Amino acid sequence: VILGYLSRKFVQKSRNLGRKTSQLGEDYMAGITDQLNGIKDIKSNKLENSYIEWLRSLTSRMNAEQIEYVKLKSSSQLIYKVSAAILITVFIFISVKVFHAQGEQLLLIILIFSRLWPRFITIQSNFEQIAATLPACQAVTKLIEDCSKEQEFKQADALSLVTKPQIECKDVYFRYKKDSHNYVLKDINLTIPHNQMTAIVGPSGAGKSTLIDLLMGLNSAERGEVLVNGQPLKDELLLSLRQSISYVPQDSFLFNTSVRENLLTVNAQASERELWEALEFAMAAQFVENLSQGLDTVIGDRGMKISGGERQRLVLARAILKKPALLILDEATSALDTNNENKIKESIDRLKGKVTIVVVAHRLSTIQAADQVLVLEEGKVIQKGSFDQLAYEEEGAFHKLLEGQFQTVQ
Structure with a gap:
């Protein structure tokens, strides 16, 4: 529970990075589509260099965003592992000094904890990944909702043709x-x-x-x-x-x-x-x-x-x-x-x-x-x-x- 509370910061950062990823992806697709559709105008007006610079700038930002995400994931993993070591140390100290726990009991609890801890790490990592992909999913969901609202009508059965339209x-x-x-x-x-x-x-x-x-x-x-x-x-x-x-x-x-x-x-x-x-x-x-x-x-x-x-x-x-x-x-x-x-x-x-x-x-x-x-x-x-x-x-x-x-x- 304590680690879950402390990890909120990493989850929020992952979500912010996900928004940046989605926006960069939209910019990339829009720009590439424009360049392909306007290739004649670009070549005839000798605009290749400006569009190459745009692509380099965008890919540089995409690269920086991916590096930032890897750094975030590595930092969170390091903090979780250090926190786990500290928690185990504190737990053993309190168990021995305060509750006078027996050695075999401590060994059993530590064994159980060591087996469960990787699962906690995996769950936390998955939370971060979900947070990073959530903005893209929300964008798609909103698009589907907007399309549903703008739907003209439901498909009807076979209709007769208007043969003499005035x-x-x-x-x-x-x-x-x-x-x-x-x-x-x-x-x-x-x-x-x-x-x-x-x-x-x-x-x-x-x-x-x-x-x-x-x-x-x-x-x-x-x-x-x-x-x-x-x-x-x-x-x-x-x-x-x-x-x-x-x-x-x-x-x-x-x-x-x-x-x-x-x-x-x-x-x-x-x-x-x-x-x-x-x-x-x-x-x-x-x-x-x-x-x-x-x-x-x-x-x-x-x-x-x-x-x-x-x-x-x-x-x-x-x-x-x-x-x-x-x-x-x-x-x-x-x-x-x-x-x-x-x-x-x-x-x-x-x-x-x-x-x-x-x-x-x-x-x-x-x-x-x-x-x-x-x-x-x-x-x-x-x-x-x-x-x-x-x-x-x-x-x-x-x-x-x-x-x-x-x-x-x-």
Whole structure:
């Protein structure tokens, strides 16, 4: 009991060292991930030395922390052993001088004590080790709790697809931080008719991608509501809509596996013919045929073994293979050359009347066939109408955007 009381200091120090270990581990993983993701920027800007110094500094701190832990463990073991020797001496002295214990009794007690003492040492050492690893365990437990709190809903049974989605936004307001006075979207009122093509345009920072996130239910409106076929977008309806959506972002994401497996993630039952039809639609069939193993070629982490344009075409092919009722393209052709962009534009135009299409575009020439154009500026819809109608409104924002792009081309 006395040793347990005295060992509290070592247990607390072990816990503090555990916190440092966890924090250093987080810093290491975050820094290495940033360096791997930004390797092109680091090399092109000749920043290698600064990142090497960062790594040396961090590993030096990690090394010092581990040495400190070994020193702590050695010190505690030394103190326990010295304390044990002192306790045994005091015990024998008191037993002989005060209680006049017999020799055989003392020998028996000392034998028992000598057998139990290593167990006490082991228990105490385990306490220190647990204290050192406890902060990491607490961090993981907190992460699990946070994820559970933020869970959207429990997985439901098989849901029916939303085959003809018509989406409405009524008086929608949204901001990322509740304590902020700046709304990213303000007073959004719009309708996206089913089986028509709607284009969303505007300057950078206007709120286009945020609006897309609201339409897909990835964010929830702070005020107002998003309706699908007249019903609020939540719970089972949200799951049904997502099963009916194909989303192609500007930053194309692919898994570290083969082309075939990347495509089959959205439609595991797709046939070989359907795979090639989707690739043909996205103008990706030719480059896939030229890969070393065709459809079975592994394309690396995030598709790094192929070019940006090829990644974008594969993601588009994957979206088409899902056979969606709602196709959302967020700058989906930004990494393509003009020739391939025009071909994909023609392919998308052929989907009109069969699929609800929402396109976010900076290059306005790609949305000439849109049934409806929505112009966003500073989080508000400032213009609605057809491409030709808005193009001829000389005082309108859309006309100015067109004029600016035309002058850039000239």
